[in-house]
Amino acid sequence: MMKPMERFKNSLKSMTDSIARTTAGTDEDRLLSWLGIADAKRDVLSEVTYFTCLKVLAETLGKMPVKFYQDTAAGKQAPESNKAHYLLKNRPNQFMTPSTFWATVENNRNHYGNAYVWIRRVLNRQKFGGTYDIADIWIMQSSNVTVVVDDSGIFENKGDVWYWYQDKYSGESYIFPSRDVMHFKTSTSFDGITGASVREILKKTIRGGLESQTFMNNLYEGGLTARAALQYTGDLNPKLQKKLIKQFEEYTNGANNAGKFVPIPIGMKIEPLNIKLTDSQFYELKKYTALQIASAFGIKPNQINDYEKSSYSNAEMQNLSFYVDTEQFILKQYEEEVSYKMLTEEERQDGKFFKWNEKAILRTDSETQAKILCSYIQNGVYKPDEARECLDMPHADGGDALMCNGNYIKLTDLGANYAQTGNQNNDDNSQLQE
Numbered sequence: 001m002m003k004p005m006e007r008f009k010n011s012l013k014s015m016t017d018s019i020a021r022t023t024a025g026t027d028e029d030r031l032l033s034w035l036g037i038a039d040a041k042r043d044v045l046s047e048v049t050y051f052t053c054l055k056v057l058a059e060t061l062g063k064m065p066v067k068f069y070q071d072t073a074a075g076k077q078a079p080e081s082n083k084a085h086y087l088l089k090n091r092p093n094q095f096m097t098p099s100t101f102w103a104t105v106e107n108n109r110n111h112y113g114n115a116y117v118w119i120r121r122v123l124n125r126q127k128f129g130g131t132y133d134i135a136d137i138w139i140m141q142s143s144n145v146t147v148v149v150d151d152s153g154i155f156e157n158k159g160d161v162w163y164w165y166q167d168k169y170s171g172e173s174y175i176f177p178s179r180d181v182m183h184f185k186t187s188t189s190f191d192g193i194t195g196a197s198v199r200e201i202l203k204k205t206i207r208g209g210l211e212s213q214t215f216m217n218n219l220y221e222g223g224l225t226a227r228a229a230l231q232y233t234g235d236l237n238p239k240l241q242k243k244l245i246k247q248f249e250e251y252t253n254g255a256n257n258a259g260k261f262v263p264i265p266i267g268m269k270i271e272p273l274n275i276k277l278t279d280s281q282f283y284e285l286k287k288y289t290a291l292q293i294a295s296a297f298g299i300k301p302n303q304i305n306d307y308e309k310s311s312y313s314n315a316e317m318q319n320l321s322f323y324v325d326t327e328q329f330i331l332k333q334y335e336e337e338v339s340y341k342m343l344t345e346e347e348r349q350d351g352k353f354f355k356w357n358e359k360a361i362l363r364t365d366s367e368t369q370a371k372i373l374c375s376y377i378q379n380g381v382y383k384p385d386e387a388r389e390c391l392d393m394p395h396a397d398g399g400d401a402l403m404c405n406g407n408y409i410k411l412t413d414l415g416a417n418y419a420q421t422g423n424q425n426n427d428d429n430s431q432l433q434e
Contacts, residue, residue, distance in 0.1 A: 049290040050199070052304050053297035054110055060327060061334075062103035064356045065089070071351035079352055083134050084342040088354065093136040104139055106330075109184045110297070112142035113197030116163060117182040119341060134342065140165050140181070147183075147194055161193060182341045187329060198296045298326030323358060331356045359390075380404035 066088040070079040081089075092101040109115035118140050121132040146164040161178040185195030264270060287306070294304050300318050339353040363369070373390060376382035385399035 047293075049293045049304055053198075053294055053299045054107055056299055056303050057110055057297065057326075057330075058103040058106040060361055061106045061330065061356075062099040064331075064358060064360045066098070066338075067355045067357050069353055069355055071353075082347070085354070087134065087137060088338070088342075093138055096139075101137075101139065105184060108139070108142040109186060109195075111197060111199060113186050113188075113195040113200065114142055114145070114147075115184040116140040116142060116145050116165075117184075118165075118176060119180050119182065121180065137182075137342075141168070144168055149193070179341065182337050184333060184337060198293075202293060202296055298322070319362065323361060327358070327361070331358060377403060378405060 066085075068078060068081060068085040068089075069076050087093075088098060090098070092098060096104070105115045105117060116139070118138045120135045120138060122135045124131050124133045140163070144166045146166075148162045148164055150160050150162055151158065163176045163178070163181045163183075165174045165176065166172075167174070185193075186197060188196040188198075188201065190196070290304060291301060291306070294301065300322050302318055303322070335353065335355055339348065342354070343352055369390075373382065373387040377384055377387055380402045383400055383402055385395040388395065388399065
């Protein structure tokens, strides 16, 4: 009888074989060669706007620390740390810091549409039975993970989601249940299980950016000179034509030959084929493409060095807009997934949860920060010690107490002093009359 794992692999192999397609043939290579871009790398990461957007999103998530909180009757408090919090705060695994770890996860999420993190648990044996405790967490390369919905109940419960991971180094395959894998996806999902990457949705737009960059690269390699037509009298076979062109290219191509004289034999004439970038609106099209790619990622123009409509005065508002429009959804997804997968049911019932500290990206200048902290302290929002923590300063004596202006009273107490004063005056008058 075939084992469940073997049945699963056979069915999965037949499914992938049915949707496989043949690779591009030599016709495509000849076409690219004819266009002069056969040697160009087709990696989308070489597109500067796409790379910048990945970099901004990854570094934004990586710079924010993870906090551990608990909802109590007295409000949100910091409970005693556990192993999950220790890993998220100090070292997810022996090779990665938290900043590197989450930046890598975010890069996978945006580039592939999905990011996967394996939660490795080990059995903590006890006298009677034991518990599975979190040992560390590891990033699973998104290109090597296949999400499988077990609608036949091959493994456990029917309808569960499993993650099939193929290790490209060892060649082995692993099947992980959904409870052991944190799955982070983009906002563009049509089934709620997997996300679609910006790279796939804007494939033609990003390809256009790549082609414009390739065109500029070829222009630089040619010494910023346009193509030219060589006119001559007579007839040459293809072999001699190539040899003649090669000799002229030695004098014309390359930045070192820019501005130098070109020897031309008698009877020949070079006619430049001028293609002005301004006439073809190259700059406007390239800029528009960059803004389209950035907009798809939720990146503001100033974050891709487009300061045409930006200034120093509105930079802070743009950072706030970036947090509200882009990062807030991303952080909420991370917080929900991490809290659900890395905390036990009892811990979640007790109101414990993880939260990314967004204040790390909303910091202002020193003067504005001082005004805000002083206002919080004077109005009883922050304790002095809490404000000192924001400035990375130690606690001070008497700083663990809320302070407020003594002139403030409740709205319901307005006029109470006058009523008390009036009663006291009436009592004094009565005593005088007696």
